[in-house]
Amino acid sequence: MWGKVDFIINWFNDFSERRRLVRNFNRSAKGAFVSGIAPTLLETSISRGESAYRHSFSKLFGGGFRIKALSGRPLNRQEMKQIGDVVLANEELVRKLISLGWDTLEVHDNAGYNGLKWELYKHAGIGGILN
Amino acid sequence: MKTILITYAWQGLALFEFLLIVFLLLKLRKKTKNTLKSNFKKFKKNEVNMDALMKDMHHSKDLYKELSRKYHPDRFIGSTLESRAEEFFKSIQENKTNFNKLNELKLQAEIIFKI
Numbered sequence: 001m002w003g004k005v006d007f008i009i010n011w012f013n014d015f016s017e018r019r020r021l022v023r024n025f026n027r028s029a030k031g032a033f034v035s036g037i038a039p040t041l042l043e044t045s046i047s048r049g050e051s052a053y054r055h056s057f058s059k060l061f062g063g064g065f066r067i068k069a070l071s072g073r074p075l076n077r078q079e080m081k082q083i084g085d086v087v088l089a090n091e092e093l094v095r096k097l098i099s100l101g102w103d104t105l106e107v108h109d110n111a112g113y114n115g116l117k118w119e120l121y122k123h124a125g126i127g128g129i130l131n
Numbered sequence: 132m133k134t135i136l137i138t139y140a141w142q143g144l145a146l147f148e149f150l151l152i153v154f155l156l157l158k159l160r161k162k163t164k165n166t167l168k169s170n171f172k173k174f175k176k177n178e179v180n181m182d183a184l185m186k187d188m189h190h191s192k193d194l195y196k197e198l199s200r201k202y203h204p205d206r207f208i209g210s211t212l213e214s215r216a217e218e219f220f221k222s223i224q225e226n227k228t229n230f231n232k233l234n235e236l237k238l239q240a241e242i243i244f245k246i
Contacts, residue, residue, distance in 0.1 A: 020178075021178075021179075024178055024179075024181050025181050025184075027181070028181030028182050028184065028185050029181075029185060031182070031185075032182070032185035032186075032189070037185060037186060037189065037190075038185055038188070038189045039189065040189070042185075042188070082188070082192055083188055085227075085228055086184065086187045086188045086191065086228045087184070087188075089187075089227070089228040089229070090179065090184060090187070090228075092179055093179045093184070096179060
């Protein structure tokens, strides 16, 4: 019984921490856009993620960390790759994403239909623990 | 009479020492508790610096291009700074997406290469 209680408490804790991370990202992105640091407004949301990229800590129906760029035009591959590469280069963030149940990083624009996806655990540098 | 007074004085001193020890122990315990609490709070507040991430996303590419062009090792072939340029170029590539680090490297380069 206590195991179930623990599971429920952990689930709610993780949920609030996930929401906090998304909120922090969005707040910073908005701040950067308003103050002129960033030319594009970015927004993150939680998506379903790629089922092929799932790992043992993935959240059900919530494994995708989607970054949407409100650029007003379709972004080219290089621009999307730049955004993704910066996130993946930040190992602390990637590890946090994995520990909170995300498995896929998605970058999209608001105008086009194309996007890029990355498998997060390949970029966490954790020596294949999740394999 | 004198002996009784001396005994009381010793007892008082012993009591004072005992109270002092208890007081110090309690203080130490409180301090340990506070450290644990503050550590936990720090852990809970351990947020990723998103503002720096935004700068990395939007400005690191331009700065990387500028630095890699300006301090490319090919520009220093045959000069005394050739090996330093190679090292510097490596560190630029390692911190390709880190805007703050690239800025630091830029300042260093201005001193080393004087360009």
